Amino acid sequence: MSDTVLPALLQSYLDTLVPERPPELRAMEARAAAEGFPIIGPACGQVCYLVARMVRARRVFELGSGFGYSTAWFARALQETHADGGEVHHTVWDPALSDQARRHLAALGLDARVHFHVGEAVAALAGQPGGFDLVFSDIDKEGYPDSLPVIERQLRPGGVLIVDNMLWGNRVLDPRASDPATEAIRRFTRSIADSRTWSGSILPIRDGLLLALRT
Numbered sequence: 001m002s003d004t005v006l007p008a009l010l011q012s013y014l015d016t017l018v019p020e021r022p023p024e025l026r027a028m029e030a031r032a033a034a035e036g037f038p039i040i041g042p043a044c045g046q047v048c049y050l051v052a053r054m055v056r057a058r059r060v061f062e063l064g065s066g067f068g069y070s071t072a073w074f075a076r077a078l079q080e081t082h083a084d085g086g087e088v089h090h091t092v093w094d095p096a097l098s099d100q101a102r103r104h105l106a107a108l109g110l111d112a113r114v115h116f117h118v119g120e121a122v123a124a125l126a127g128q129p130g131g132f133d134l135v136f137s138d139i140d141k142e143g144y145p146d147s148l149p150v151i152e153r154q155l156r157p158g159g160v161l162i163v164d165n166m167l168w169g170n171r172v173l174d175p176r177a178s179d180p181a182t183e184a185i186r187r188f189t190r191s192i193a194d195s196r197t198w199s200g201s202i203l204p205i206r207d208g209l210l211l212a213l214r215t
């Protein structure tokens, strides 16, 4: 589920401010809208792209990548920051989505920088050499709390964590909501807020995007 917590008019205003992008990226947005597939959308994609550029991220690991829309924003940032390379890791447990992501990223001319992993995303991150500059997470929300120690280990000090769906259609604010996904997001949010390892803030765009610095 990925509601937008902003009024629709405000969210679409923010989306219209995102600079023009390649037709392939537009086609991915149209596909997501047609199929109801939850992607981060243009305004959050632009934030991901900007943060990756601002910190000059060279190694990016993405947990829960779907058909590669969010991956494309990170790969675009890498392309513009590091003429000689950079890497972004795409992870999803569905091989068909991984294949589709390969095709989309190839059509965008960005696939050379992307490493594709099919399988559970947190396990894939745990299996990589650490020192990532940026980690982005959009996995099943019940998995958020257990992912944190792995992210903490694999992100370099001074690295950035971006996490989607932190407001979860505002259910995190509703004291009557006690389903496992909502509870997991609350636990994860508390862990970040209470930890001296993290300094973070939730941007209330789309469904809430956490930006956190690993101190």
Ligand SMILES: C[S@@+](CC[C@H](N)C(=O)[O-])C[C@H]1O[C@@H](n2cnc3c(N)ncnc32)[C@H](O)[C@@H]1O
Pocket (backbone or CB within 6 Å): 038, 039, 040, 041, 063, 064, 065, 066, 067, 068, 069, 070, 071, 091, 092, 093, 094, 097, 119, 120, 121, 122, 138, 139, 140, 143
């Ligand atoms: C919300 S969608 C990803 C959207 C993508 N971040 C984007 O904005 O384009 C999450 C995808 O990751 C998969 N997924 C969820 N939890 C996962 C996990 N723990 N390991 C691997 N894949 C996972 C889901 O099946 C789905 O395809």
